[in-house]
Amino acid sequence: MAETKPWPGVNLANTDLRRATVVIIGAGMSDLIKRSQCRDFVILEKGSGCGGTWRDNKYPGCACDIWSHLYSFSFEQNPDWTRTYPGQEELQAYLENIARKWDLFRHMRLNTAVEEARWNDSDKQWKTTVRVAGETDGRFIETYTISSDFLVSAVGQLNTPQYPVIPGMDDFEGKSMHSARWDTSYDLRGKRVAVIGNGASAIQLIPEVAQTASSLTVFQRQANWILPRNDVVIPASRRALFRWCPPYRWRKRAVIMDGREESHEALYNSWSGSSLYVEQQFKVMLKRDLPHRPDLWDKLTPKYSPGCKRTVFSDDWFKSFAKPHVHLETRYINRMSSTGIEVEGGDHKEFDLVVYATGFRSVQFMYPIKVVGSGGRSLSDVWKEGPQAYYGITVESLPNFGMLYGPNTNLGHNSIVLMVEAQSRYIAGMIKTVIDGRRQGKTLAIQPKPEIVRAFNVELQNRLGKSAFADPNCSSWYKTKDGRVTNNWSGTVVEYQKKIEKVKWSDYIVEGPGADIVSGELKVGRVVEETQVSYNTIWWSAVSVLAGTVYMYATGKFKFLVSAC
Structure with a gap:
């Protein structure tokens, strides 16, 4: 029968609601799908769109602190970035364009929050239970379970807001919001604003808020090392060169990467050129932007080595405190009242708005999802001494499972996109192996050997213990309360990429009828982007x-x- 519809039919991906080869949790920044030849997958996203942190964070001034040409996938380099440090909207648009180009939207199930993922030892599959949000999306079914051969966590480290614990928080009757849950409908004009926290998000939003608020008080716990961002508009002529002369763009990206990699030495040597450069630039900028406020110089100067916290880039942070209506408060907060905040010494100040720029629950990976692996062992039990994974990707007792941006894969010196790409290749190789087994009618379960994971993490923590990350003079989201660094990688990006360009099956327990197809090593390769030929x-x-x-x-x-x- 001839087609009579005036429009083409659209085949929806994965029409089986309860079955998929691969389930991916999170629709953030991941190129896993490009690497895997599997098209029977679903992406579960609790929000109403893709983009991850660049969709969640919409506070004034939100932007990337990595040069735009390095903060993009190697296979989807964007020649049209309008600034050296793109803003949230431009980053969000970049990710949405990738999703459209690679036909990912039809694989996404939005407004779908994962409640539990449980491994079934008998059929060697994951059972992922989800809850559907929204009056429209949830009108037919509120919860259901998906069976899959492989499970991928792409939820990242910075997705669940961390709120401070302050007596009387619930008593405050004014407006309050977290920086990652910004209410764009709230009018800041003429408002008395308090910002609790002074990390990367705060340093971006405070100069913007200072332009319209009648008064702004910044509650600082510890100062940060700041470097000038030198953000500029990329002219149309340069963008055209990036587009029509790809080698020029590749070279630019490589040079930026090289510079970032070289700065890694500051994390292990406080007397290195990189570390001394940070301190020198910081002091020059501080005194240049606040020449008449020597009373603030000491308060705004960190008392720890560069690198313990992420070095922040800003062109207007110090300038904000030169404004008469902007105040820096370094005394401890005693409590909050119905009208404001009381600090150490009893002084009380009234506010219309309190902003919690206090970061995320970064050391609680996959929170609040309940994960249960082989033998009924829960992830909370596996991680009772702190999150750890083999190269931040595979986890003991969790078969056919991989993580993107997992424990100890964050960076303090370079672009996280470079790490995610490497992880995507590794996980895609594992997925392909599982799929190959299924195609032969064989099931298999792959999980890292506990002794391999432990040995890897002992060596990793020994090295991290000698880094600036472990400096006891500062607190950061990189580490737990007892000082164990759970978020950051110890080396350079290139070092990490080289270590995971092969899946060594001897490091894994492989079980099931399909185990006979796994042997030796699986080469997944890596993208070589560092400079190969010098300018000389x-x-x-x-x-x-x-x-x-x-x-x-x-x-x-x-x-x-x-x-x-």
């Missing part, structure tokens, strides 16, 4: 070619060569 080599090569051309022209050989061609 390029320069002298160009000079040599030019000199040779001049010589041949002068001796008449060039004319002979042209005629011969």
